[in-house]
Amino acid sequence: MMSNSKKERSEKQIVVRFIILLVICAIIGYLMGVGSITLSKQKFDFQAINNAMFWASTALYTVVNIVGFILVAAMSINQERRYRNWNGEDEDILDDIEKKLNIPMSIGSVAQIINMMLFPVILWLSDRAKYNNYLIAGVAFVTVILFVFGLVWVTFFQNYQVKLIKEMNPEKKGSVLEMDFQKKWVESCDEAQKLSVYKCGFAAYKAANLTCLTLWVVSVITMFAFDTGIFPIICVCVIHLALIGAYSITAIKLE
């Protein structure tokens, strides 16, 4: 057991390290502030940047939807085929199928978020890109089609995967097409699965916390460097408040 003096020394070390970290962050913050003011005085060819981002976003959007669809479809169908061919003996195969189903589920979720981000971004950029009107209209039309396609295939395969999991585990309840799917699903989970869900939730909370802090820094810099306005900072802080608020309220309820 650590003696009190050793405990005090280690606490002093912690405080000293914290102060050093604060000073380093202050210096970095000052340099970033100077950098953003310097950047704001530079002349950038925003039209060229807009045009480049327009094509890059459109290409990424198309790739995410087509490649994502192919990957998710192939993986999901493959795991269902393995389940249908299962001889009922080796139960490790079921565990492996459930583990491997997580991959297409994750790809689908990520694809959905990228779709939600790029759809309005491409439409916004197309409004500002200096190209032939017919070309812009064509790209905008394809973007809308891909958006609908993305919503359909992601929802279809989420439903497909959940149905397969429910067939393998009949005690599970809920449909992806219902508004209260998450609530029903968690209620049908037993103690071990609830623990997994809660661990995932905490990991997500930690990642979101760090992301909000990082985005706050980025928003402040871009606000001064590129005149992006106050809306990004407000959005980041609202999300952060919702995160901390939900955590705190749940912690109080559980006390």
Place this chain on the structure above:
Amino acid sequence: MPLLNKLKEFRGVLGVNQQEMGKLVGTSRQTISQIERGDYSPSVSLALKIAKVCNVHVEDIFEYVEDENDE
């Protein structure tokens, strides 16, 4: 927490698969699988249910092993 278990052996004696075992003790096949792999330590109530279904004492199925770091 290091917890050795012989659940798979006792399940074999009962002649049930993981799905059936789960139904008998009121839990899922996934939890039975996690317990057998040693990835999950059941709650007291679940451990007692398992022991009751297998008709043995809890200590016959689950054994706590002292971790060297605990000393």
